[in-house]
Amino acid sequence: MSIYSPEMEESIRKVEATRARRIKETVAAMSLEEREAILEGFHPDYKDETFHAIRVGVSKDQRMPIELAKIVEGRPHIGPDFDLSAPIAETDVLVIGGGGAGASAALLAQEQGAKVTLATKLRFGDANTMMAQGGIQAADRPEDNPAIHYLDVIGGGHFTNVPELVEALVMDAPFVIKWLEDLGMMFDKEPDGTMVEAHGGGTSRKRMHSARDYSGAEIMRTLRDEVRNRENPAQGAPITVIEFSPVVELALDGEGRVAGAIVMNLETEAYHFIKAKAVVMATGGSGRLHYQGFPTTNHHGATADGIVLAYRAGAPLGYLESMQYHPTGAAFPEQIVGLLVTEKVRGLGAKPVNKHGELFVYPLEPRDVEAAALIRECRERNNGVVTPTGQPGVWLDSPMIEIIHGPGTIQKALPAMVRQFGRFGIDITQEPMLVYPTLHYQNGGVQLKADCSTEVPGLFIAGEVSGGVHGHNRLMGNSLLEITVFGRRAGRSAVAYARQVKVGQPSLAHVDAWNRELEEAGVDTGVVSPIQLPDYTRRE
Amino acid sequence: MEEQNDLIPIYIMGKRYLVPSTLTIMKAMEYAGYKLIRGVGCRGGFCGACATAYRIGDDPKLYFGLACQTVVEAGMYLAQIPFFPAPRATYDITQMEPTANTLFSTYPEVLRCLGCGACTKACPQDIDVRTYMAAGMKGNIAEVADISFDCIMCGLCAARCPAEEAQYNIAILARRLYGRYLAPRSEHLRERLEEIEAGKFDAELEALKGLSKEELTAQYKARDIEPK
Numbered sequence: 001m002s003i004y005s006p007e008m009e010e011s012i013r014k015v016e017a018t019r020a021r022r023i024k025e026t027v028a029a030m031s032l033e034e035r036e037a038i039l040e041g042f043h044p045d046y047k048d049e050t051f052h053a054i055r056v057g058v059s060k061d062q063r064m065p066i067e068l069a070k071i072v073e074g075r076p077h078i079g080p081d082f083d084l085s086a087p088i089a090e091t092d093v094l095v096i097g098g099g100g101a102g103a104s105a106a107l108l109a110q111e112q113g114a115k116v117t118l119a120t121k122l123r124f125g126d127a128n129t130m131m132a133q134g135g136i137q138a139a140d141r142p143e144d145n146p147a148i149h150y151l152d153v154i155g156g157g158h159f160t161n162v163p164e165l166v167e168a169l170v171m172d173a174p175f176v177i178k179w180l181e182d183l184g185m186m187f188d189k190e191p192d193g194t195m196v197e198a199h200g201g202g203t204s205r206k207r208m209h210s211a212r213d214y215s216g217a218e219i220m221r222t223l224r225d226e227v228r229n230r231e232n233p234a235q236g237a238p239i240t241v242i243e244f245s246p247v248v249e250l251a252l253d254g255e256g257r258v259a260g261a262i263v264m265n266l267e268t269e270a271y272h273f274i275k276a277k278a279v280v281m282a283t284g285g286s287g288r289l290h291y292q293g294f295p296t297t298n299h300h301g302a303t304a305d306g307i308v309l310a311y312r313a314g315a316p317l318g319y320l321e322s323m324q325y326h327p328t329g330a331a332f333p334e335q336i337v338g339l340l341v342t343e344k345v346r347g348l349g350a351k352p353v354n355k356h357g358e359l360f361v362y363p364l365e366p367r368d369v370e371a372a373a374l375i376r377e378c379r380e381r382n383n384g385v386v387t388p389t390g391q392p393g394v395w396l397d398s399p400m401i402e403i404i405h406g407p408g409t410i411q412k413a414l415p416a417m418v419r420q421f422g423r424f425g426i427d428i429t430q431e432p433m434l435v436y437p438t439l440h441y442q443n444g445g446v447q448l449k450a451d452c453s454t455e456v457p458g459l460f461i462a463g464e465v466s467g468g469v470h471g472h473n474r475l476m477g478n479s480l481l482e483i484t485v486f487g488r489r490a491g492r493s494a495v496a497y498a499r500q501v502k503v504g505q506p507s508l509a510h511v512d513a514w515n516r517e518l519e520e521a522g523v524d525t526g527v528v529s530p531i532q533l534p535d536y537t538r539r540e
Numbered sequence: 541m542e543e544q545n546d547l548i549p550i551y552i553m554g555k556r557y558l559v560p561s562t563l564t565i566m567k568a569m570e571y572a573g574y575k576l577i578r579g580v581g582c583r584g585g586f587c588g589a590c591a592t593a594y595r596i597g598d599d600p601k602l603y604f605g606l607a608c609q610t611v612v613e614a615g616m617y618l619a620q621i622p623f624f625p626a627p628r629a630t631y632d633i634t635q636m637e638p639t640a641n642t643l644f645s646t647y648p649e650v651l652r653c654l655g656c657g658a659c660t661k662a663c664p665q666d667i668d669v670r671t672y673m674a675a676g677m678k679g680n681i682a683e684v685a686d687i688s689f690d691c692i693m694c695g696l697c698a699a700r701c702p703a704e705e706a707q708y709n710i711a712i713l714a715r716r717l718y719g720r721y722l723a724p725r726s727e728h729l730r731e732r733l734e735e736i737e738a739g740k741f742d743a744e745l746e747a748l749k750g751l752s753k754e755e756l757t758a759q760y761k762a763r764d765i766e767p768k
Contacts, residue, residue, distance in 0.1 A: 155760035163749040184716025193724030
């Protein structure tokens with residue numbers, strides 16, 4: 001029994017009728033010129049009216065989505081007179097954020113002998129890392145090498161990436177795979193140990209390592225388990241994990257160096273000061289701001305907190321005029337609209353197909369190009385399927401996978417996808433999935449350097465909160481890579497810095513200065529930020 | 541109060557609310573006015589934050605699901621279990637052997653499993669927890685790792701276990717032992733690490749970093765693409 005509407009069923013019959021023919025059919029990949037044209041016409045980043053130039057701070061005049069600008073220009077939670085004289089904890093390195101980047105930073109910092117505190121907004125591991133399905137890139141096959149990986153990354157990013165960051169990403173990548181393996185992560189492998197590796201959008205070599213389609217979850221639960229072990233380590237100082245405690249402000253000393261952070265206990269709503277010699281900001285992205293009204297693949301806490309706080313402390317931002325819309329978010333049923341349908345589905349051979357059962361785009365363009373092509377197919381060419389609630393989408397023809405690779409492949413390679421759709425009565429081994437682009441990733445953020453330092457002494461960053469490594473478009477499999485590569489680097493850099501710094505008296509003078517700047521510029525967005533959590537309670 | 545349109549009654553921790561019948565439990569709670577802090581995480585079925593137990597009407601059967609992935613039903617009595625105080629061992633993965641004894645000494649309660657299957661019935665991922673626990677009692681680490689792989693560590697198995705096991709913590713130990721010690725190692729990875737350490741790609745990377753956009757574009761266009 002199918003839950004698809006009669007109109008959708010009718011379209012599925014057309015998809016089935018053309019399937020045998022389509023197995024052999026191909027659509028050519030676009031040239032760079034064609035890519036530019038379709039992006040300008042259909043990618044959400046090119047809708048000028050949805051962007052706003054911020055009016056205050058060190059990156060004044062920079063464009064970013066209106067929804068983000070509003071909170072970046074927001075007012076602080078606490079005033080400059082907040083009492084910093086009685087910290088609840090003192091630590092060498094304070095890691096803010098309990099996702100993959102934060103966990104990696106905490107582990108590396110602890111290994112260097114530092115006392116580490118990890119504060120996170122919800123539970124440890126509630127992060128986009130947990131939801132990443134497809135895999136992690138690393139050029140470790142003889143047919144591949146880091147230079148080829150470099151070209152793929154920088155071409156996918158429209159040649160706007162920071163070269164030193166791309167170098168760090170591709171050269172550290174194989175070491176990260178080894179590190180994860182040593183921690184006990186289970187990669188997909190052939191019986192002789194050869195890694196199972198696939199293509200992703202915009203890759204010229206197969207280098208996507210995976211752990212079924214729970215790749216991010218497998219990384220996250222492994223890192224989290226290791227951090228938990230080091231809460232009580234045989235050697236060295238412990239890592240202390242503090243959950244349900246989002247940071248509301250950084251504290252600086254008289255010289256502008258980081259001196260700690262103020263966290264809010266989400267349950268008691270009490271504010272506490274944690275004194276620290278160095279801070280690693282690893283708060284992730286901002287999908288829950290729902291730019292341009294898009295649904296999102298992101299976890300509940302993805303609200304750009306780190307961008308707000310680092311910026312207020314004086315760290316420049318970059319690349320925030322560019323957001324990533326994943327080409328294939330679920331478009332049906334209503335209950336899962338916007339949730340991720342992993343790119344691995346296309347990597348395994350499923351192709352996007354319009355309502356007539358026709359191919360219309362090369363299935364593995366870089367994400368921004370693929371997303372723009374899906375939007376064009378639905379909005380301009382009117383070849384999309386429309387669901388009973390009015391949501392447009394195109395088919396992602398998953399049954400092709402088993403025609404290509406044999407029966408049982410989908411259950412084995414995509415158990416999370418089978419389960420997700422199966423819960424709503426759709427068997428993706430037999431029927432296609434309806435998909436439409438969904439807000440997935442923040443390409444930009446706090447400007448990153450190869451050692452993860454920022455313009456604020458003692459403030460280090462890693463992961464989605466940062467910007468620069470992916471330029472204006474990230475390729476699949478480079479974000480699980482980014483969080484581990486730069487999480488590790490940030491942990492190391494923070495310890496090296498914390499060892500030699502003498503931090504002065506903590507103060508919130510920069511909050512005072514921020515408030516004055518808002519006032520002088522006449523800016524009042526009516527928002528207190530960070531906003532911490534989205535509010536989905538019903539509005540009458 | 542009469543039910544209107546497609547609104548149906550549900551009971552959140554015993555309190556009655558009318559909510560649209562198409563919503564997931566999570567969205568229904570938000571519709572009812574809850575701003576969630578506990579019991580919400582990824583909202584996509586991957587994190588295990590929103591484990592929920594429920595009954596429906598007079599049916600005495602207890603059901604389990606993830607609030608973000610389960611659609612409400614009329615007469616649903618529900619309670620979230622966002623946290624469960626399950627025991628967890630501390631260990632150093634680098635100092636272990638992938639043997640049955642390691643499993644038994646780290647988690648002696650493995651051997652207390654009654655085989656009742658309450659865990660399997662509670663699992664929102666439909667994992668056969670009882671079977672992997674049976675494999676654990678035999679010390680078969682590879683089988684525990686394989687069967688438990690899709691575990692999201694929500695804790696419902698532990699909440700239902702009469703033998704007070706923390707199946708999901710035992711399972712992650714098995715997976716880590718498997719990944720570190722039992723899975724075959726990749727020869728090509730080892731070789732690549734040696735090449736990078738020997739500086740084999742340094743000159744090429746240095747050259748790439750110095751290229752203009754035009755030169756990079758030309759090289760990018762000239763890439764050969766490995767066939768599928």
